[in-house]
Amino acid sequence: MKYSNEELTTELKIKHIRLSHQRVRILDYLASQLNHPTADQIHTGLRKEIPTLSKTTVYSTLNALADAGVVRVIHIEGNETRYDIRAEDHGHFKCESCGTIYDFTADIDSLATGDLKNFDIKDRNLYYKGTCPTCIGEKI
Amino acid sequence: MKYSNEELTTELKIKHIRLSHQRVRILDYLASQLNHPTADQIHTGLRKEIPTLSKTTVYSTLNALADAGVVRVIHIEGNETRYDIRAEDHGHFKCESCGTIYDFTADIDSLATGDLKNFDIKDRNLYYKGTCPTCIGEKI
DNA sequence: GTTCCTGCAAAAGCTTTGCAGAAGA
DNA sequence: TCTTCTGCAAAGCTTTTGCAGGAAC
Numbered sequence: 001m002k003y004s005n006e007e008l009t010t011e012l013k014i015k016h017i018r019l020s021h022q023r024v025r026i027l028d029y030l031a032s033q034l035n036h037p038t039a040d041q042i043h044t045g046l047r048k049e050i051p052t053l054s055k056t057t058v059y060s061t062l063n064a065l066a067d068a069g070v071v072r073v074i075h076i077e078g079n080e081t082r083y084d085i086r087a088e089d090h091g092h093f094k095c096e097s098c099g100t101i102y103d104f105t106a107d108i109d110s111l112a113t114g115d116l117k118n119f120d121i122k123d124r125n126l127y128y129k130g131t132c133p134t135c136i137g138e139k140i
Numbered sequence: 141m142k143y144s145n146e147e148l149t150t151e152l153k154i155k156h157i158r159l160s161h162q163r164v165r166i167l168d169y170l171a172s173q174l175n176h177p178t179a180d181q182i183h184t185g186l187r188k189e190i191p192t193l194s195k196t197t198v199y200s201t202l203n204a205l206a207d208a209g210v211v212r213v214i215h216i217e218g219n220e221t222r223y224d225i226r227a228e229d230h231g232h233f234k235c236e237s238c239g240t241i242y243d244f245t246a247d248i249d250s251l252a253t254g255d256l257k258n259f260d261i262k263d264r265n266l267y268y269k270g271t272c273p274t275c276i277g278e279k280i
Numbered sequence: 281g282t283t284c285c286t287g288c289a290a291a292a293g294c295t296t297t298g299c300a301g302a303a304g305a
Numbered sequence: 306t307c308t309t310c311t312g313c314a315a316a317g318c319t320t321t322t323g324c325a326g327g328a329a330c
Contacts, residue, residue, distance in 0.1 A: 018284060018329060039320080054287040059320065061285095075267075078215040079295080079319080093256060104255035111251065111266075115244035116233060118273040125267040126251075127215075133258040158304055158309060179295080194312040199295065201310090219294075219320080 015068045023061050030085040036101045038080050076127045091126035097135035155208045163201050170225040176241045178220050216267045231266035237275035
C-alpha cells in the first residue's frame, strides 16, 4: 500500500516489526515486480539472491506487513493469496485465459452503499474476471 | 445467482448437469439460508437429513453449479470459499470481529473503469471488510 | 539482555482425484 | 444402455505452528 520510507518505518515501529535483511528484500521484490506475486513466487524469485530464504519467513513477513497495512492482500482466486504494494485505490482484473492480473483505476469510494451506513469500513476490494484484450485477439 | 426453475433446468441441460437428490437439497439449502455458507457448513447442515452425504459430493456439486453460473463463489477471505445464490448485483461486507457476512446493494456496473475498455468482463465482485454496527456497539 | 526473527520439520486445513458401485436419462 | 453422480480413501496444496538457534535493538 504505502512504501515511503518515513511512513513505513513509523508504522513498523508501532507494530514492533523489525526490518531484517529478508524483509527488506521481500519489500523490494514487491515494489519492483508489481505483478501481484504469490508467496511461492516471492520465495522462488528471491532464492536466487538469498538461497537460505525459507517459505516460513516469506509467510510470516507477508502476514506481518499485511497486518501493519504495508502490503495489500489479494484474494481474487480462492486457492491463491497474492500480495500488492500499490498505494492508490484500484481494482484487480484476472484474465481467466492467461491468468494475468491487471490493475485498473476505480473510484470505489464513490460507490453508493447506503446499506452500510453505520458500518466501519476498513478495506475495500474490487475483483473482476473475464478475458483480456490479448486473449480475445488470439481467439479470432 | 438465478434460481427460477425454467432458467435453472435450461442451464443445467446445456451443461449436462443432472439434478440428483443431493444436488436439489444443496440448492434448497443455499436458497433457504442466504448466509453464504462454506462447503463444510453445507455438508454439516445437510447431514441431518441426508446422513450419507459426502463432502466430495458437496464440492463437486458446488463446482458444477458455479461453472453453470447457478451459484456465485465468494472469496472474501483466502482460507474459505463461500457460496451464494442471490441474483442481483451486490457486494459483500465481512465483519472482522464477529465474522458475519452482510450483503449490500452496490451499483457496480456504474463504476467508471476506463482502463478496461477492451476487456470482456464476466464477473464482478466487491468485497468490504471492517466492523459491523453490532460489534461497534459492543466495544463502547 | 530482551525481544523478535529465521528456518527446519511437522501438522493442519481445505480441496481435488481415482475408482467402483449406484443412480439418472 | 450410456452417461453422469456418489462416496470412500488417498493425495495435493497452501498455510500455520512448535521450537531451537541467531539476529536486532
